[in-house]
Amino acid sequence: MKKILFFILTLVLPLYAICQIKQNKDIFNFDFETIVSGSPIKWGSNLPVIIDSLNPYHGKYSVILEINDSSKYNYQMLTISLPHGFKGKTITLSGYMKTENVRDGYAGLWMRIDPNQAFDILQTCKIAGTTDWTKYEITLPFDSEHTTGIIGGGGLNGKGKIWLDNFSVMIDGVDIYTLLQPKAYPADRDTVEFKNGSGITNIKLNKTRIKNLKDIGMIWGFLKYYHPAVRNGNYNWDYELFRLLPQVINEKNKQRRDAALTEWISGLGEIFTNNRNITDTLSVLKWIDESGFSPELTAQLIKIKKSDRQNECYYVNMGPAGNPVFNHEKTFDSMKYPDTGYRLLSLYRYWNMVQYFYPYKNIIGKNWENVLAEFIPRFAKAENEEEYVLAAMEITAGIHDSHAILWTPSSTVLRQYFGQREAVPKISFIEQQATVTAFYNDTLDREHGLKIGDVITKIDGKSINSIIHSKLPITAGSNYQTQLRNIARQLLHNNDETIKIKYIRDGCSKKTTLKTFPKNEADRYFRFAPSADSCIKKIAPNIAYLYPGLLKKTDLPLFWKAIKDADGLIIDLRYYPSNYLLSDVANYLIPEPKEFVKFFRGSIIDPGSFSFTPAMEIGEINSDHYKGKVIILVNEGTQSSMEFSTMALSQAPDARVIGSTTAGADGDVSYIDLPGGIKTMITGLGVFYPDGGQTQRIGIKIDEVITPTLEGIKAGRDEILEQAVEVINE
Structure with missing residues (x-):
């Protein structure tokens, strides 16, 4: 059985935001000279970075990482x-660093080699x-034959400001650039013919054309991931679609259409088969026999389908955790x-990624083949950018995955559609009603007259129920409660300077007008999480409280001191973390290794x-x-790594999950990545309990369900x- 590496959770988002590497001289952007939308390409970060043109070590730019005293983050x-x-x-990673007032921790370089070979997390060079x-550097041993991934960079753990620039990598003392053997993919040379457009416009849809387009989309995607010549990068598969469509889209005679498709496929190259037994786990290939x-x-x-394929593909590979990384997808x-x-x-690309690599395709709730036919008119007939983006938003929301946000x-266009301004009340759905639960900013719009516990019934003349009904089809969420969570965040957004609302207080209907502000003024992204000085505390003489998102390695002795003699420990996982030392906390609570999760991983070969x-x-x-009771608090804000953490920490001997x-x-x-600069995500790795119990869509197992009430919100x-405290005191 495998042991968990604590650091894997803290880097899951930045790691898979990184594009797969192309083999050319500027591939790594080691000196940060290639900047797109204010970020250095090829690099990721858990927080926004600053591009500095005034203090580079080399070239035009350096990158700044900064955490000030008021920040809720500590790394x-x-x-x-x-x-x-x-x-x-x-392997040796080196880079230049400059620091300013780094305190309460240190800065340095870091590197990790998977699977579980070696890692150095800011330890070798503590600045x-x-x-x-x-110039600083770290060197790690690695087994090249068994390495599945190498990631690294620079970081700040604590407060202060650091600059980074001019990285390099050496393998056994030889610069990585001298070792790179550029591979010329024919697909990379086919870049001109359709760069200004596909040449396909104004398709007049009818039943035959929609059927043709559906079949073409399924065959095109199947060949993309199954045909050896396409997998080897011999074809720009986007452009091949544009060459194919005019030949078959208008063909009314099915026999002639199939003959044209057969001839086209034959031209891709000879196929060698083998006798491997393919396990079609999610029934993604049944259509071949049934169409x-x-x-x-x-x-x-x-x-x-039976062709001889290698464990590599030009268009996709598996990341270190086992989820797909989609490569060479032009935006x-x-x-x-x-x-x-x-x-x-765009439709074909997304549909086939879900078809072949989404581990939860079987619980989407719709026949995925029917979804393709359903959305062909939506994408083909979109009359402007907004309609196109909303069609993409609807199909991505339709897989019912809280990770499937689109931006x-x-x-x-989306900022305009949802509103670039907002009012300061924070809305949450309490007892299925849009309730004021806090205020994003206490200094703006003091005249609004609202109080915590007020229930909003109308916004600019529209009822809350009608707004929910209109937003649900385009709102990502694995379950209804999470969709409501996401809708609540947008309710008081618009493009005007005011919002008119109706609300109920103590049974009486009232009206008011709210001022709106640019989002940066309203402090929209302030997280209502415990403050840094309250992440470890005693909330009663016999009860300790932990908000692990702000926990630092140096806090662990204080954590143990706070809990070791307590009757109960409450771990609050209702907020997404800025940091989290999962294994370190678990080692205090669990007396011996215990199984808590298994993964459901896809295949590149099949x-x-x-x-x-x-x-x-x-x-x-x-x-x-620790021998006392462990109570873990969860709600709709408990997502992704916090759900994973709940599964792990609930293995403590006397643990209960409440919420x-x-x-x-x-x-x-x-x-x-989709055409037009659209970006979205899927949950790419299936997560299940050891007994096969499902977590996607239904959430984590809860021992005692407690939901906030209106009366409780009004009373603060x-x-x-409170229920956690009661359970501990039983």
């Missing part, structure tokens, strides 16, 4: 993924205080409103096939573990926390 990591197919025994540009294709086309597709950012061909490409970083990993363990042998339905999105994410009570 920031800059991350890059490195290739790992080199023969060698050691504090104020220092000028200095009514000609015998020749069906036989051809079956032969490709076509300049096409804010792509033409019909590119919009269909357009280079476009304002896309659509998934298999369970052995169960993973948490904890270590510890006779001096309401969690977000139901428990697994590493995979990023997706935390009813979930």
Whole structure:
């Protein structure tokens, strides 16, 4: 059984935001000279970085990581993924760093080699205080034959400000650039013909054309991930779609259409088959036999299904955690409103990624093949950028995954649609009613007259129920409660300077007008989480409280001192963390290793096939573990790594989970790029209890369900926390 590495959770988002590497000289952007939308390409970070043109060590730019005293965060990591197919025994990461008033911790470089080979997390070169540009380096041993991933970069743990610049990597003392053997992919050379448009516009849809478009989309995606020549990067598969569509889209005669498809596929290259037994776990290939294709086309597709494929693919590979990383997917950012061909490409690309690599396809709740046919008119007929983006938002929301948010970083269309201004009240759905539960800013709009506990019934003349009804189809969420959570965050957004609302207080209906503010003024992203000085405390003489998101390694002795003699420990996982030392906390609570999770991973060789990993363990042998009750608090804000953490920490001997339905999105994410600069995600790794119990959509197992009430909100009570205290005192 495998033991968990504590650091994997803290880097899950930045790691998989990084694009897969292309083999050319500027591939790594080690000196941060290539900046897109204010960020250095190829690099990720758990917090926004600052690009500095005034203090570079080399070239035009350096990168600043900064955490000030008022920040709720206590660490920031800059991350890059490195290739790992080199023969060698050691890898050295070096970089230049400058610091200013680094305190309550230190800065340094870091690197990790998977699976579980070696890591150095800011330990080799601990830099504090104020220092000028200095070169630092760390060297780790690695087994090149068994390495599945290498990530590294620079980071700050504590407070202060650091600059980073001019990184380099050496394998056994040889610069990585001299070891790179550029591979010329034919797909990378096919870049001109359709760069300004697909040439496919104004498709007049009818039943035959929609059927043709559906079949083409399914065959195109199947070949993308199954045909050896396409997998090897011999074709720009986006452009091949544009070459194919005009040949078959208008063909009314099915036999002629299938003959044209058969001829096109034959031109891709010879196929060699083997006798492997393919396990079609999620039934993604049944359509080949059930679609009514000609015998020749069906036989051809079956032969490709049985083709001899290697464990690598130009368009996708598996990340260190086992979730898909989609490669070589052009974003076509300049096409804010792509033409019909590119919009269909967007639909086909997304549909097939879900078809072959989404571990929860079987619980979407709809026939995924029918979804493709349903959305062909939506994408083909979109008359402007907004309609196109909303169609993409609806199909992504339709997989019912809390990770499946959609954004357009280079476009304002969504910001305009949802509103670029907002009022200061914070809304949550309490007893299924839109309730004021806090205020984002206490200094703005003091005249609004609202109080905590007021229930909003109308916004600018629209009832809350009608707003919910209109927003649900485009709102990502694994379950209804999480969709309401996300809708609540947008209720008081608009593009005007005021919002008129109706609300109920103590049974009486009232009206008021709220001022709106730019989001940065309203402090929209302030998290209502415990403050840094309250993450470890006694809330009663016999009860300790932990908010682990702000816990630092240096706090662990204080944590043990606070809990060791307490009757109960409350761990609050209702807020997404800025940091979390999962294994360190678990080792205090669990007396011996215990299984708590197993993963459901996809396959590169046979896309659509998934298999369970052995169960993973948490904890270590510890006779001096904590002996009291452990109560874990959860709600709809408990998502992803917090759900994973709940599964792990609930293995403590006397642990109970108390609260309401969690977000139901428990697994590493995979990023997706679509034409027009659209970006979205899927949960790319299935997460299950060791007995096979489901976590996606339904959330984490809860021992005692407690939901906040209107009366409790009005009284300023935390009813979930109160119940935890009551359980401890029983």
